Amino acid sequence: MSAVPLTPGGAAAERRPTRSTLSLLGERVIEALIKLSGVSAVIFVVAIFFFIFREAAPVLWSKDFHILEFLFSTEWYPTSVSNVRYGTLALTVGTLSVTAVAIVLAVPFGLGAAIFVSEFCSPKLKETLKIVIELLAAIPSVVWGFVGLTVMSKIIVTLTGTAVGVNLLNGGVILALMSVPIIVSIGEDALRAVPDSYREAAVALGATRWQTVYRVLLPAAKNGLLAAVLLGVGRAVGETMAVLMATGHAVHIPDGLLNSVRTLTANVAAELGEAPAGSSHYRVLFLTGVLLFWITMVVNVAADLVVRGIRRK
Amino acid sequence: MGGSSRIVEVEGLRLAYGIKEVLHGISFAIDRNEIFAVIGPAQSGKTSLLRCLNRTTDFIPSATVSGSIRVDGDDIRRVKDVFGLRRRVGMVAPLPVGLPMSIYDNVAFAPRCSGMTAKRELDDIVERCLTQAALWDEVKDRLSSLGTALSGGQQQRLTIARALSHQPEILCLDEFSIAIDPVTTMRIEDVLKGLRREITIILVTNLVQQARRLADRTMFLWNGEIVELGPSEIVFSDHPADRRTYDYVNGIFG
Ligand SMILES: Nc1ncnc2c1ncn2[C@@H]1O[C@H](COP(=O)(O)OP(=O)(O)OP(=O)(O)O)[C@@H](O)[C@H]1O
Ligand SMILES: [Mg+2]
Numbered sequence: 267m268s269a270v271p272l273t274p275g276g277a278a279a280e281r282r283p284t285r286s287t288l289s290l291l292g293e294r295v296i297e298a299l300i301k302l303s304g305v306s307a308v309i310f311v312v313a314i315f316f317f318i319f320r321e322a323a324p325v326l327w328s329k330d331f332h333i334l335e336f337l338f339s340t341e342w343y344p345t346s347v348s349n350v351r352y353g354t355l356a357l358t359v360g361t362l363s364v365t366a367v368a369i370v371l372a373v374p375f376g377l378g379a380a381i382f383v384s385e386f387c388s389p390k391l392k393e394t395l396k397i398v399i400e401l402l403a404a405i406p407s408v409v410w411g412f413v414g415l416t417v418m419s420k421i422i423v424t425l426t427g428t429a430v431g432v433n434l435l436n437g438g439v440i441l442a443l444m445s446v447p448i449i450v451s452i453g454e455d456a457l458r459a460v461p462d463s464y465r466e467a468a469v470a471l472g473a474t475r476w477q478t479v480y481r482v483l484l485p486a487a488k489n490g491l492l493a494a495v496l497l498g499v500g501r502a503v504g505e506t507m508a509v510l511m512a513t514g515h516a517v518h519i520p521d522g523l524l525n526s527v528r529t530l531t532a533n534v535a536a537e538l539g540e541a542p543a544g545s546s547h548y549r550v551l552f553l554t555g556v557l558l559f560w561i562t563m564v565v566n567v568a569a570d571l572v573v574r575g576i577r578r579k
Numbered sequence: 580m581g582g583s584s585r586i587v588e589v590e591g592l593r594l595a596y597g598i599k600e601v602l603h604g605i606s607f608a609i610d611r612n613e614i615f616a617v618i619g620p621a622q623s624g625k626t627s628l629l630r631c632l633n634r635t636t637d638f639i640p641s642a643t644v645s646g647s648i649r650v651d652g653d654d655i656r657r658v659k660d661v662f663g664l665r666r667r668v669g670m671v672a673p674l675p676v677g678l679p680m681s682i683y684d685n686v687a688f689a690p691r692c693s694g695m696t697a698k699r700e701l702d703d704i705v706e707r708c709l710t711q712a713a714l715w716d717e718v719k720d721r722l723s724s725l726g727t728a729l730s731g732g733q734q735q736r737l738t739i740a741r742a743l744s745h746q747p748e749i750l751c752l753d754e755f756s757i758a759i760d761p762v763t764t765m766r767i768e769d770v771l772k773g774l775r776r777e778i779t780i781i782l783v784t785n786l787v788q789q790a791r792r793l794a795d796r797t798m799f800l801w802n803g804e805i806v807e808l809g810p811s812e813i814v815f816s817d818h819p820a821d822r823r824t825y826d827y828v829n830g831i832f833g
Contacts, residue, residue, distance in 0.1 A: 389640070467676040467738070470635055471689040472666035472745060481688065486679045 325549035344547040360527035367438025368502040376449025384457035403447035407507040414440040414512025435523040437513035445498035456490020506531040591646035603803045614780045616794030624803045633668040669747030673754040675734035677726035685726040689745040712740035713766040731758040751781045
C-alpha cells in the first residue's frame with residue numbers, strides 16, 4: 267500500500283485552489299448588474315413612450331381633433347383662430363421623402379466607400395481615411411445645417427437654376443452626408459470581421475479582387491452591412507436640426523426634388539417653443555412624437571424581418 | 580506546354596517575411612505526374628513554399644521573394660494572368676475553409692470566376708469533383724445546403740473538390756488530413772493515387788507514413804533548407820543520404 271492517504275483532507279486537496287465565498291458572491295452581483303442594465307434598456311424605451319403619450323393623450327378626446335384628420339390630412343394650421351386643423355400627412359411624407367433621397371444617395375456611396383477602405387486601399391491610406399471618416403461622423407448636426415443653408419443651397423441653385431436652394435434635394439444630400447460616415451465605419455468593421463482565410467481561399471481559386479468582394483465578402487458580411495445601413499438610415503429618420511435648416515420648412519407634399527418640405531422632427535423643434543404648455547397645439551406636437559416613434563418602430567421591425575429572411579436563405 | 584518532364588523548376592528560391600528569411604535559396608524540380616511529398620518539422624517553411632508556387636505571397640505585404648520558379652516552363656514572376664496561374668495550381672489549405680455559400684456554389688466557385696455560366700457544365704463539374712473527393716455520396720441530396728454546415732472532415736473534402744474544380748495541372752495539399760478520420764484519409768489517398776495519371780501532386784504532410792505510402796519522391800525541408808531530396812524508398816529507408824533525415828523520420832528529433 268502506498269503511504270499517501272487518499273482521503274479528501276489529504277495534501278492534494280489542500281493544494282487545490284478553491285474559490286472563496288467572496289468571489290462567488292462577487293460573480294452573483296456582477297451577473298445581477300448586467301441583467302439589470304439589459305432590462306433597463308427596455309424600461310427606458312417603455313417609459314419614454316409612456317411620458318410622451320401622457321402629454322399627448324388628452325387631445326385625443328378634444329372636440330377640435332380627429333385622428334383621421336391628424337393622419338391623413340395635409341392641412342397643418344395649428345394657430346388658425348377660426349379653423350384649427352392638425353393634419354400631419356404632408357409632414358410624414360416630408361420625413362419619408364427626405365429619408366428616401368438620403369438612402370438612395372448614402373447607401374451605394376457608403377457601402378462602396380466601406381469596400382474600398384477595407385479591401386482596395388493601401389494600409390497607410392486606410393489609416394488616414396478612417397481618421398477623416400470618424401471626424402466626419404463627429405460633426406454636429408447644426409453645422410451640417412449651415413452647410414446645407416449656405417454651400418449646398420448655392421450649389422443647387424447654380425446647377426439646377428431653381429429659385430430656392432433649400433429643398434428636398436438639399437435636405438436629402440445633407441442627411442446622406444451625415445449617414446455615410448456611419449455606414450462606412452460600421453460597414454468596414456463588418457468586412458474586416460470576415461476571416462482572412464475566406465479571402466485566401468477565394469484568391470487561391472483564381473478569383474480576382476472584385477470577384478472575391480462580390481462573391482465571398484459581401485455574402486459573408488451581409489448582416490453587418492445591413493446593420494450599417496440601418497444605423498445610417500436611423501440617423502437620417504431622426505435628424506432634426508440639419509433638415510430644419512436645409513429643407514425649406516414648407517408644409518407641402520413635394521412633387522419634385524426641388525420642392526421645399528417640412529419633416530415631423532423639424533416641425534416639433536420649430537413649434538414646440540411657441541405652443542403654450544397644455545394647449546391642444548402642444549399636445550398634438552407630442553402626438554407627432556408618438557407617430558414618429560411608431561414610424562421608427564415599423565421601419566426597425568420591417569428591417570429586422572428582412573434581415574432574418576436573408577439570413578434564412 | 581514545354582513538353583519537358585519537369586513541371587515545376589525552382590531555383591535559388593528565397594522568401595523573407597520582413598527581415599526574417601524563412602526559405603534560404605532552395606532549388607529543386609518536380610516531375611510531371613509524380614506525387615512529390617514535402618516533409619519537415621513545424622516552422623520549416625513548407626506552407627510558405629506552397630504560397631510561392633501560386634503567388635499568394637503577393638497578398639502578404641511583408642513578403643519578399645527572389646529566385647526563379649517555373650511552372651510548365653513559364654517564369655511565374657512574369658506571367659501576365661496571375662489568376663490563370665492560380666487556377667493551374669490548385670491549393671488545399673490545412674484547415675478546411677468552407678466558403679459561406681452552398682455546397683454546390685463552393686465547387687462551382689472557380690469555374691464561375693473564370694466565366695462559366697452554363698448550368699449543365701457546372702452540374703457536371705460539381706458531380707465529377709465531389710466524386711473525386713469521395714464526398715458525392717454523402718452530399719448529393721443536399722447540394723444546396725451551406726458548405727459551412729458540414730463536418731470538419733467533409734469540409735476538408737469539399738475544399739479538395741473545390742481545388743479540383745478548375746482542373747489544375749498541379750494540386751498542392753497542405754497537411755490535408757489533419758481534420759479527417761483515418762478511413763476517409765485512406766479513401767482520399769486512393770483518389771490521389773488515381774489522380775496522378777492526370778495531374779501532379781505536391782503533398783505537404785506531417786505524417787511520415789503518408790508520404791511513404793504515396794510519394795514517388797520526398798523532400799525533407801528543415802529550417803528553410805533542403806536536407807534531402809530523393810526517391811521515397813531511399814528517404815524512408817534505414818540509410819538515407821543524410822543522418823538528420825533518419826532521425827526525423829524515426830522521431831528522434833523534431
Ligand atoms: N504571413 C506571415 N508573416 C510573417 N511570418 C510568417 C508568415 N507566415 C509564416 N511565417 C513564418 O515563416 C516561418 C515558416 O512558416 P510556415 O508556415 O511556412 O511553416 P510550416 O513548415 O508550414 O509549418 P507547419 O508545419 O507548422 O505548418 C515561421 O517561422 C512563421 O512564423
Ligand atoms: Mg504549414
